[in-house]
Amino acid sequence: MFSDVRGLPLSGENPKAVETLDATINEFLASGRDTGPLLQSLDEADPTLLMGVCLRGYLMKMANLQEWNEKSFDSLERAKELSFAATKREQQHVDALEAWCAGNLRQTVRIWDHILTEYPRDILALRLSHNMHFFLGDIWRMRDSLARVLPNWDEGVDGYGFVLGCRCFALEEAGQYEEAEPIGRRAIDINENDIWAGHAVAHVLEMQGRRREGIDWITKYQEPWRKRGVFSKHLWWHRALHYLEFNDVEAVMNSFDKEFWAEPSEDNIDICNSSSMLMRLDIFGVNVKTRWETVAEIAMHRTKARLRPFDDLHFLMTLAMSERFVEADELLSSMQDFVANSDKEQVTLNGVYEVAAIPVGQALISYAKGDYDIVVEIMMEARYSMRVLGGSWAQRDVWVRMLIDSAIKSGRTKIAIGLLAERLAAQPSSGPSWQLYSKELGKVGATLEAENARLKGEGLLAQ
Ligand SMILES: [Fe+2]
Numbered sequence: 467m468f469s470d471v472r473g474l475p476l477s478g479e480n481p482k483a484v485e486t487l488d489a490t491i492n493e494f495l496a497s498g499r500d501t502g503p504l505l506q507s508l509d510e511a512d513p514t515l516l517m518g519v520c521l522r523g524y525l526m527k528m529a530n531l532q533e534w535n536e537k538s539f540d541s542l543e544r545a546k547e548l549s550f551a552a553t554k555r556e557q558q559h560v561d562a563l564e565a566w567c568a569g570n571l572r573q574t575v576r577i578w579d580h581i582l583t584e585y586p587r588d589i590l591a592l593r594l595s596h597n598m599h600f601f602l603g604d605i606w607r608m609r610d611s612l613a614r615v616l617p618n619w620d621e622g623v624d625g626y627g628f629v630l631g632c633r634c635f636a637l638e639e640a641g642q643y644e645e646a647e648p649i650g651r652r653a654i655d656i657n658e659n660d661i662w663a664g665h666a667v668a669h670v671l672e673m674q675g676r677r678r679e680g681i682d683w684i685t686k687y688q689e690p691w692r693k694r695g696v697f698s699k700h701l702w703w704h705r706a707l708h709y710l711e712f713n714d715v716e717a718v719m720n721s722f723d724k725e726f727w728a729e730p731s732e733d734n735i736d737i738c739n740s741s742s743m744l745m746r747l748d749i750f751g752v753n754v755k756t757r758w759e760t761v762a763e764i765a766m767h768r769t770k771a772r773l774r775p776f777d778d779l780h781f782l783m784t785l786a787m788s789e790r791f792v793e794a795d796e797l798l799s800s801m802q803d804f805v806a807n808s809d810k811e812q813v814t815l816n817g818v819y820e821v822a823a824i825p826v827g828q829a830l831i832s833y834a835k836g837d838y839d840i841v842v843e844i845m846m847e848a849r850y851s852m853r854v855l856g857g858s859w860a861q862r863d864v865w866v867r868m869l870i871d872s873a874i875k876s877g878r879t880k881i882a883i884g885l886l887a888e889r890l891a892a893q894p895s896s897g898p899s900w901q902l903y904s905k906e907l908g909k910v911g912a913t914l915e916a917e918n919a920r921l922k923g924e925g926l927l928a929q
Contacts, residue, residue, distance in 0.1 A: 472587040483512030495628040497697040520559040532771035571814035586618035603853040609636040627656035631663025675895035699726040703739040738780040762788035769797040772804040775823035786834035841872035897926035
């Protein structure tokens with residue numbers, strides 16, 4: 467029996483295929499462009515290598531695209547046919563793929579966590595579990611899952627840096643920034659191509675409002691990261707978030723036009739980056755109508771399949787903000803149909819759509835129509851349910867900004883002041899937030915407090 471590079475037994479007959487499996491997993495962990503071609507080579511080397519078939523099925527699922535999603539069922543069928551000679555671990559991977567194909571995401575991640583209890587160096591289970599916890603907004607499960615396996619890893623084990631990158635990101639999302647940062651920096655010292663680790667450090671800098679450092683961090687590694695796949699554009703999006711906090715709209719637009727939406731893209735992450743930034747610019751009062759159009763042309767073909775609520779809300783946001791209300795309503799109805807027609811116990815996303823995606827979707831349509839009171843009514847409650855949508859705190863913040871803007875535009879000044887005070891308590895270095903706070907305080911006659919806030923914002927923006 468063969469073993470993978472970390473010593474896990476594999477039922478296979480072809481050493482070349484085992485080697486290619488290791489290389490494909492490694493490329494996947496590094497978000498590399500060659501993951502697809504390597505997967506093809508793996509299939510050519512040995513189409514009967516069970517873990518290769520499972521990997522293919524997993525990667526098809528991860529794309530969250532309807533046409534790829536359908537291919538994952540073919541992989542599942544092949545994996546089941548091959549599983550008569552499987553080890554227990556391999557059989558568990560087949561079971562996980564089956565649960566994923568059935569939409570039972572909680573069962574899927576439970577199986578990966580069972581695998582990790584026995585095989586803490588199963589880096590595929592580890593990374594998939596990490597991604598799924600992130601996908602479901604299970605921040606503490608994501609953090610604890612990494613803590614459980616880490617004692618079984620050290621510098622001598624292949625892939626250690628990737629595990630540190632995941633640990634950094636998990637700690638960051640759990641709000642443990644000081645603990646997270648050195649772990650992520652260590653991962654980058656090990657391998658500067660580890661874009662997920664670099665991204666995790668970028669999140670720490672974003673959440674701590676360390677704007678100049680954030681720009682410098684991404685700029686320092688932009689060349690190695692540019693060679694990674696589509697995920698690199700998400701880093702340029704992160705850098706633009708910093709520009710926005712300096713009120714540097716020109717730099718944001720430049721980054722949009724030349725870096726993260728230089729040309730229309732079918733990739734969901736590109737659509738999310740772009741629509742999310744356009745929404746922020748719109749809230750800032752910038753006219754981005756023609757840019758909305760270019761994203762909407764792609765998003766209008768995503769109204770049918772319900773694969774990821776977080777992505778769906780970005781499609782819906784794009785459709786509503788470009789005034790394609792028929793398509794936006796169609797997408798919202800599709801979410802409602804999904805909830806009505808799927809098994810709540812078995813299909814994990816049923817509850818996610820119900821408690822979070824549908825209310826936020828309704829708020830987005832209301833915002834685009836100028837019904838700001840309705841947005842406030844919905845979002846004051848719904849924002850506390852948004853974590854289950856997955857994505858990061860930094861990404862979901864776009865909908866908190868929408869709520870604040872709606873409170874301002876609907877004249878609910880005291881609510882706006884409260885929300886801004888809340889925001890500043892979390893991010894006291896946000897110049898634009900101090901400016902908004904000052905304006906709202908001025909509306910209720912709090913002249914001295916408004917002037918102090920104005921000066922504070924001015925000072926921060928001048929840094
Ligand atoms: Fe991010």
